[in-house]
Amino acid sequence: MTATSNHIAIGNLFEFMRLNSGLDAASRNHLEECESCRRTVNWMQAATQLGSQELLNEPPQDVLDGVLLLGRKSSLRKKFTRFVSASLAFDSLNQLAPVGVRRTGTPMRQLTYKGDGVEINLSIQRSQDNTFTIVGQVLADDGSAIDDTGATIDVITDGDHIQTCMLTSWGEFMFTKLRAADYSLQVSWTDRTLRTATLPMIDVDRR
Helix, strand or coil, X not given: CCEECCEECHHHHHHHHXXXXXXXHHHHHHHHHCHHHHHHHHHHHHHHHHHHHHHHCCCCHHHHHHHHHHXXXXXXXXXXXXEEEEXXXXXXXXXXXXXXXXXXXXXXXXXXXXXXXXXXXXXXXXXXXXXXXXXXXXXXXXXXXXXXXXXXXXXXXXXXXXEEEECCCCCEEEXXXXXXCCCEEEEEECCEEEEECCCCCCCHHHC
């Protein structure tokens, strides 16, 4: 029996609830005797049956804590994630250059997205081979790093996640060799996923 603190692991309970399998004889005997584990299964069953009304029913706090811990290291994470949109808060191409000053050098565009207490600061640079490099940093509004060592950021186009990068301890990331296309970024950590709209790529004609 896979268990934590003498209870069946929440991932095993989820599979048992969904498929009526995944528990050995010892775990099934434990489930018959353990009110806490039965309460967890009952909540999962009720939440699944309620569908779109699930958010109106709060799970027991100990169950919720277990789900969030499970989400850090399991493919089940997607089932418990809250999705948030990030809005464009800054675009360097909307900042006028001083009169008489001409932008020169390698084309670069700087962007900032904000949502749910998090900022995504990034720069997009065009290379001589006409591919793009995206470099940036994801931080909380107060400038601190996201408290999740498993946080990731993806580049998405047409629904496909074409590149994934683990954020560094200070939220830094970099994507290279991106061909011209419509891209968005998606940051995933703990119980949330933050996604930008389509990135405005570099418009050379405006420089």
